[in-house]
Amino acid sequence: MAKLLKQFAALPVMETGGTSHVLLITSRGTQRWIIPKGHPEKEMRPAAVALLEAREEAGVAGKISKTPIGRYRTTKCLRSGKMVPAEVTVFRLDVSEHLAAWKESLERKVMWVPLSQAHALVDDGGLSKFLEGLDAAAKPKALAVTS
Structure with missing residues (x-):
């Protein structure tokens, strides 16, 4: 059985007009809609890896949560x-x-979409279910606006 690969991802979020929007990016190889993610880096915390990947892959920065909002399999x-x-x-x-x-x-496209629509746009079953679960929870705490 293959070893389970670990990756860390950022879910870039922006609140606009009371609606949560998330940033999707295309993968480099297949141009499928995904979220920024990468492999563990030595001496970097998982959240720091996710933040770095978001900057490199999507060109975004901001405040990253210290604890995960969830996990998915792919x-x-x-x-x-x-x-x-x-x-x-x-x-x-x-x-x-x-x-x-x-x-x-130059290698990726980016697109801001309402959280409620994001699950239908991604072409990864695990990510789609993860995003749909966030939406189905009707603005879960993880997606609440923080001050």
């Missing part, structure tokens, strides 16, 4: 083409800055 395609199971731990990122250019800006 299948990751490695560069070798091998498919491996992965568990993605997700941290909320309250976005305060969106850069005009960033490290992967």
